[in-house]
Amino acid sequence: MRAGTKAAVRDFAPSPRVDAVMAAERAASFTKRSIKTKSKMAGLKLALSMLDLTTLEGKDSPEKVRALCAKAVNPGAGQTDLPPDLPSVGAVCVYPNLVKHCRESLESMGALGRVKIASVATGFPSGQYPLEIRLDDTRRAIHDGADEIDMVINRGAFLAGRYDEVADEIRSVKRTCLEEGVKATRHDGGGKGRPISLKVILETGELETLDNVRFASDIAIRAMDEAIAEFGGHAEHVDSHGNNGTAELNGSAPRHLDTSAPRYLSSFDFIKTSTGKVTPAATMPVTLVMLEAVRDWYLETGKLVGVKPAGGIRTAKQSLHYLVMVKETLGALPGVNELHPGGWLTPELWRFGASALANDILRQISWLHSGKYRANYDVTEA
Amino acid sequence: MSIIDKSDEKAIRSSTARAAKDSPPGWDYSPAPETSKVTIKPSYGLFIDGKFAEPKGAKRFATINPSTEATLSEVVQATPADVNRAVAAARAALPKWAGLPASERAKFIFRIARRIQERGRELAIIETLDSGKPIKESRDVDIPLVAAHFFYNAGWADKLGFVFQGQTSGASSKSKTGKGSLPEIAPGVRPVGVCGQVIPWNFPLLMAAWKIAPALACGNTVVLKPAETTPLTALVLAEIFEEVGLPPGVVNIVTGDGVTGRAIVEHPDVDKIAFTGSTEVGKIIAKSVANPRPDGKFKRLTLELGGKSPHIIFEDAAIDQAVEGIISGIYFNQGEVCCAGSRLFVQESVLDTVIKKLEIRLASLRTGDPMDKNTDVGAVNSKEQLSRIEHYLKLGQTEGAQLRMPGYSGEVSPDNTGSRHGLPSKGYWCRPCFFTGVQPSHTIAREEIFGPVLSVLSFRTPEEAVSRANNTPYGLAAGIWTEKGSKMLSIAKQIKSGVVWCNTYNKFDPASPFGGFKESGFGREGGVQGLKAYVEV
Structure with a gap:
């Protein structure tokens, strides 16, 4: 029985159970890998390209967001001792009120669409608002220019056992993303229809057990997929040439790089660990369980869903541990490279939600590149 | 507001494309060889009576690195005469070693454990070179467990009276300390004597630790034969015994093949045999010890054999x-x-x-x-x-x-x-x-x-x-x-x-007993239960 359907009763529709001791042991094994020289440099650049450079504070200002965007587009600007070929980060991640400033800033640098704009929405971080308000939050963020919506699930409903309610809300938000995405202006000015990724934040620190993490992951993955299927049934969409057409959803996975796919499907959805406002935030065992959920979904359906650990990943070394985990958990899946080259080791399917991580990565890269460690004050603030 | 100019932007664009092309899908680990240098001597003698010595006219054989087939070192094929000397040294060292205050015996074992930790990296490297097991395992599993076994058993040395509640009265205790009888290591508890130990190649040093540590804690002396293909870490362990000043003869290490092993098993002055290895060889050993020694005593035996778990x-x-x-x-x-x-x-x-x-x-x-x-x-x-x-x-x-x-x-x-x-x-x-x-x-x-x-x-x-x-x-x-x-x-x-x-x-x-049923053997190693094989109560 599928989680999230009306009759879902947990005792009869359990997600796979997780043994916490062995999961922790497996997660710890990834930290034992020795990543040196070329592979370290490649890994650090990769991690940099996967960053969601984040600021989520009450005191955030348009100026701070502009600084963040500049750093996002060119992380090494203003610094010597760095190799010339550093990538931009994956996205900037801000509160909805600041999305329009991101848009302006990225546009002025010609980076709109390349560095994505992610916005937390749906009453972030608690989600303790009426659904209509949360959906409106989502609409406004997309209207202002967001490419990615980071929503929070209703943990109260989940912990109370009202799983349908959790799934319904995720479906509603995903539907809103699809509807607004079809209407939204493309960043390249080529008409309407902007792919909107949804990232479902499980807030695993509040779910507490790995069994809950797995179950919530499965609910989120299925709910997003159901929303896409429902939407595809009747909605018009805009294809890559700006023409109206009909969605084709014959079980094929969303293809990010396939321009013939419906625009609103041409970016992947994510499950995400944490808001960063609750301790513990992302941990390796929690992320491992989410990777396993994503892997099992792929094995079952052939569809790809991304994963974003957020909060608590501060050091370059940690980011490499996570990449090792991704590689060894999802790296050997048959057929993935044909669907999306590089699989989960790309910014389209993997992100780090972090603020302090960028500069630690830059310091490590500078050390590898020039043999010198930079002081904290040498790397630029965002 | 433009923060970077157009030419920069172009550079970033192309660099991003390049980075994306370079990294996935090929992100892999660069070679990460363990590079610390260790010294392996070109040849090793036998460790008998506290000294490394090569018997006159000794035959040698090479021990190789199974991942390259290169020779690492040469060791001696110990003859029955060499085993005789080793057993004699162990016998001679026995009364004094068993008679040490328990806490003094513990100090030696603790010292061995600490020295193993200090030389841990070296031991891990040599273990990997000689056995073929990944350095990750010898570094994170084998060697830490080796040290843990010595630490654990050292702790028991002066607490054996709490484990084995021997019956004792003033009179009987006195009579038993007469000539030919070993001193008590706890009230009513005595060592078994000279232990002959033969170990396999899969966990070379760990198996040595499983065997030697409880034997020493209980006041026994040891003649140990490491496996033919993996003798090196046991020989480094012998160096450690020298370093910590373990009294000569308390542990003797003889290298060789099955012939050496048989000489130990069949030796008339060995009190106990501990063997880990194949069921096939275990059966031969069991037959051999079925006959009492010339003095009428039976040898004790523990076997840890194969499995199909x-x-x-x-x-x-x-x-x-x-x-x-x-x-x-x-x-x-x-x-x-x-x-x-x-x-x-x-x-x-x-x-x-x-x-x-x-x-x-x-x-x-x-x-x-x-x-x-x-x-x-x-x-x-x-x-x-x-x-x-x-x-x-x-x-x-x-x-x-x-x-x-x-x-x-x-x-x-x-x-x-x-x-x-x-x-x-x-x-x-x-x-x-x-x-x-x-x-x-x-x-x-x-x-x-x-x-x-x-x-x-x-x-x-x-x-x-x-x-x-x-x-x-x-x-x-x-x-x-x-x-x-x-x-x-x-x-x-x-x-x-x-x-x-x-x-x-x-x-x-180390605190958990290990051993088999049926053709997997008998006797337990580790834990309180593992001490039992090394005491007379």
């Missing part, structure tokens, strides 16, 4: 973690583990899922240079062992099972094409693999392969799981995976094996 996955298990358990159960140390979970029983309803996940997981295992820190599966210990494994790979297919070797996409023909695929031409290699479609009557489901080869079988009901699991001449270890506690306990009670791991596998701790 069942690993049972129920449908209500945490499957992803169970797969990790399967991996550590059979591919740890190239499967050269007596308690390896080599017979996998999967409940029918999850069989396909488990096989699929096992296949995916297996493809991420890294087989190769044991000295690379990222290697998961190293080299097979010897040419002889490799041909034994390849014999079973062939036999399994002949008997009708399907061999699966993830990571190798070519044909796996009956002549084992594939089992060395992608691995160096020098050295002894076998890719980790498993058989499906195995029937309980197949040889690969009954005999110990001692390699990275798993036999996958299925079952339908818990009762069938138990009866199939117990359908073996062995009884060393077992694993059970279920999220249901009551089922776990009930099944564990019904499995006839010395160890039952629940929701984990291959976990070792």
